Amino acid sequence: MAGNSIGREFTVTTFGESHGKVVGVLIDGCPAGLALKETDFQEELDQRIPNNPNIVSPRMEKDTVQFWSGVFNGKTTGAPLTLTVESKETRSSDYEATKTLPRPAHSDYPAHIRYGGFNDYRGGGRFSGRITAAHILAGVVAKKLLAHQNIEVLAYTRTIGPINSQKEFTLTQIKENRKATSTRCPDLADDAKMEAAILSAKEAGDSIGGVIECLTLNVPAGIGEPLFDTLDGDLAKALFSIPAVKGVEFGTGFRAAQMRGSENNDAFRIKDGQVITTTQNAGGIMGGLSNGMPIILRVAIKPTPSITKEQQTVDLATMTNAQLGIKGRHDYCIVPKAVPVVEATVAITLIDHLIRAGKIPKTLRS
Amino acid sequence: MAGNSIGREFTVTTFGESHGKVVGVLIDGCPAGLALKETDFQEELDQRIPNNPNIVSPRMEKDTVQFWSGVFNGKTTGAPLTLTVESKETRSSDYEATKTLPRPAHSDYPAHIRYGGFNDYRGGGRFSGRITAAHILAGVVAKKLLAHQNIEVLAYTRTIGPINSQKEFTLTQIKENRKATSTRCPDLADDAKMEAAILSAKEAGDSIGGVIECLTLNVPAGIGEPLFDTLDGDLAKALFSIPAVKGVEFGTGFRAAQMRGSENNDAFRIKDGQVITTTQNAGGIMGGLSNGMPIILRVAIKPTPSITKEQQTVDLATMTNAQLGIKGRHDYCIVPKAVPVVEATVAITLIDHLIRAGKIPKTLRS
Amino acid sequence: MAGNSIGREFTVTTFGESHGKVVGVLIDGCPAGLALKETDFQEELDQRIPNNPNIVSPRMEKDTVQFWSGVFNGKTTGAPLTLTVESKETRSSDYEATKTLPRPAHSDYPAHIRYGGFNDYRGGGRFSGRITAAHILAGVVAKKLLAHQNIEVLAYTRTIGPINSQKEFTLTQIKENRKATSTRCPDLADDAKMEAAILSAKEAGDSIGGVIECLTLNVPAGIGEPLFDTLDGDLAKALFSIPAVKGVEFGTGFRAAQMRGSENNDAFRIKDGQVITTTQNAGGIMGGLSNGMPIILRVAIKPTPSITKEQQTVDLATMTNAQLGIKGRHDYCIVPKAVPVVEATVAITLIDHLIRAGKIPKTLRS
């Protein structure tokens, strides 16, 4: 059973359901001495609400964090850190009429089987995108710890539906624009096109997916564990906890399958007394270990399952065919909301591996 | 530390290095009462040697299993099962001359950093493809257990370099041809083209990658654990233990990012009193749980890092730039060899989740 | 790091500090479908307050449970169950004056070293007996699950200081008296003597310890895991989480060391078609596995470290010798309070092993 925890040293356990009282996280293994205050969480929590309200669900979740344990005199104590966000606006009645009609591409059907019908089905319950608010909470703590090692995690949108922003982004562009644009795409022109693509899906009563890329800077070489706790494997596993993720790739990824070794191998050179690679096809990970270069990964996000268009489903109570038109408030594209969640998830995984590798002290000194 | 184990209930720990005495596996949690004999392993071990010897390394590893513990009177006892294959043909001298020159795209450099130079560098040591022989051993046990539930795992080659075998394969074709063709592609015409593509890379002193697809039949609905031990997340993590894997996707995968919800959502219908989906875009997994339909995943395999062509590297002893021409016996394309490893890895992960879900008894009765 | 979780299948993680907002528990792996309401917890929470207020700390903790996640329509959902009790009466100022003076026999000194001084030192923080309220919460859930298998866990006091209640108690006596007596001793005469012993220590500005025994009925044979996850080993480990425990023994325990095999071995007989043992020297566990007979264990509780008498300590700020007279409200004997905690802890460990052994369904049906 279980399955709600991740990380061996920085162990993140999340709890709460879409329409429950709270969504929260318990972190066991956060080093003592990290300065932490409620306001540290606000910017990241707000990132889940895209700048253009037209492209998201009218269910606005303006979240604020509550601290329950693990902080004393403004610093972490080394004891479990428990954080929640309250769920205020839940219209559970939306879900009563359709509770025996599993929504296509949602977890409703297998969750019903898995839990014998006892699962909280309202809004997807434990499987809802809502619960990724807890990823964000843990990610804020992880990123504060990573900052102690000068490590930066930067996620942004690469594609939404047919719009593929293939340019090479500058670091400045990524840092400045990914939080400023509605779609979290660093290119302003492509952002506008992506916004249009979302609105077009919305008008059609439909939804749309995309690809999120994440760049991580300054991870030292040699982080990760062979054989089964590889850095890429653990990142992939963590990323699949985000609802709607259908694929994960590193560096050239699926493109590597079509390349020759002489093209795909990254040559080593010495630069400023350091070993570097002249290209970044490996995405910063070789043999499951970081190679000291930027870590680059991409995540495929499927179109949001909830659409207004009528769909074919079944009635689990009568085991007969049925039709479903989803009325609840939902998103037309969750890519923009998922960008900070990808960033948080990568941060959580990295800090765990850095602690495992002995790169983060058990107690931080100011 | 650690990292050499995977699985919570069917816990697989592998050991051994490329040029060590043995490569082996210790399985803790195998149910008691499973009939197991040495000959059960031979067909799968032999699958690692493709039918056409021209397309693989001249280092032929004809392996046979040795049992060390956990079997009594021809059946598993419930105690740890320890299995090895011996390593006979190792020409370690090949590696001495270049031991401070990390091979591009191999783990040599980060492993050197990670282990302070104490790692066994011969042939990649613990990071070598050779160690996937232990995946095969564990996979044979896992597949015998899965057979008790009528579950079949079938991996095969989809692409090698530029050759993409996009047809829909019949189940018969997959079952008959994937072991018969040199490249493990179920389509005979594409197999011939793929073979030619490998030989062309070989002639150029180069290497080539590909995509392996894996189809799993008869997994019941509701297998997997939310939130962080999802079935797709755990499969992805396990698959990244195979050297050269750079991406993993389920169902429509990265293609889903370009689709609309109305296209990508799989409609539910009742068929023969069972819930089915009319399309298989989810790849059999929704919300991290199996949905009762076939599980379909694809794995990107990069071109083999070892190539005969000269490459740029560095000398870690002198921290200067250097050139490297790899002389050791190596593969031009590891895709065919990796096919049974993908199959084994999927089987290991599935059996672990089936035991977690209480679907496999702790003691098997004949 | 970490360390705040126990159990592989019924995973209990506790959080909170003595003077924090709450003490709580997150249970991951509770089967779905267990009926659970707030009032189920009250009787057990109240057991931590002995009937005679003179023998305990004036800090009265009348606790009530709050549910945060994992319950829907009055039943567990299979999602993480989060429960807390609020901490109302905390006089943190008691601890400011002495914050650099570690209290002898308390965790203050090693905790200060372990967490670099960042730990919440008020009332022992994370190391306080207060946090065992979370054991009680988890224990209530565990005992409700055990009741589905007809398993009963019954802890009671065997000795307090010099008073050793050595009689063989009847099951009726244990069930009726252990909750009715102030000291949780099933023998009324011994209870009175024990109460007097506590009051005598109180008058002397001193404290007193004791031994708690725990009897578990109806555990089937074959529960436990060789070699390192034995039932006795896991029970012992769990019991050492209770502050003040200094020893754990099973069956004849330390007395066995003085016996001969012919005296200590429990003979097997067939009774009513079942295998039984005619004596219970093994305490129900052989080779780390339950043998189907009652499980009997005993726990040594040291005298409460906090005493009014002046004690020698050191000042960690100045690294000089110092004197300490503890003024905070404290207990003269924690044995009575610890009895329900022992019971809860045994229940938590047993339910975990029963789930591991496949004896508890993943979903309960009414």
Next chain:
Amino acid sequence: MAGNSIGREFTVTTFGESHGKVVGVLIDGCPAGLALKETDFQEELDQRIPNNPNIVSPRMEKDTVQFWSGVFNGKTTGAPLTLTVESKETRSSDYEATKTLPRPAHSDYPAHIRYGGFNDYRGGGRFSGRITAAHILAGVVAKKLLAHQNIEVLAYTRTIGPINSQKEFTLTQIKENRKATSTRCPDLADDAKMEAAILSAKEAGDSIGGVIECLTLNVPAGIGEPLFDTLDGDLAKALFSIPAVKGVEFGTGFRAAQMRGSENNDAFRIKDGQVITTTQNAGGIMGGLSNGMPIILRVAIKPTPSITKEQQTVDLATMTNAQLGIKGRHDYCIVPKAVPVVEATVAITLIDHLIRAGKIPKTLRS
């Protein structure tokens, strides 16, 4: 399932059965760079054979270690370390006649239930004392690592049957005599008496138990994890993996239950600029954390279950009462053999906690 592994960072998994080919250990997480050669193991392996052959089983197990993986150029590589001892002298036929007659106080009966009769019953199979040879192997590695921190683990015999050696031993006496005496008691006079007590039990066709004490020096303060991975809890759990252990206590242990706080509390003082305690009643552990003083624990060993005297048992094939006279070669007292096993087990647990606390580097430098 599972259960054959212990330790989070220095993860020890053992395998093999009493009458199998080998007994072995796989250590995952041993730091790289530790010098290790076969002869390092001999002295400890030989310690399992007491000096006086009359007091032990005629089954002499002169073991030598074999290395299978994880060592390269005489040093550990950071990869899994696999070590075995071969089992040469096994007379399995001794067990055939009685295979359905569970031996009283042995694991035979619950193991039969647990594994549905598939367990290797010969000599107790996986539950035999023989498998503690693997503890010894892991202990040698652990003690070599502990020596890097100047930590010493010293176990010795305190009592055998009625002979209780209660004197305070000097460190010299412990170090010189515990390996020299037959019974591993540091006091020569008491050793002779203990030997006589064993021979007296032998003559009576009976067996005898005892108490082993273990002293660990130079563990720094602050090692251990609250709340559930306490140092005392983890030591206790590990010690219960040794067959025949029925109790574990720390410092004053069960005696503490009869003491007052003013007697049992260890006063702090400053000595040579360090915090010390003037008495050692806590046994070096407070609140689950080491306090920097010697760790003192005691383990109760029951009399060996195997005795020559006839005993009452049952026939599991016919479910009828039966008689059993054990003919196999067995020990009259396993205390002397268990002494190095206790030492090894404490060492394994400590090194795991030291690595968890970040006190052992991931890579050792000469």
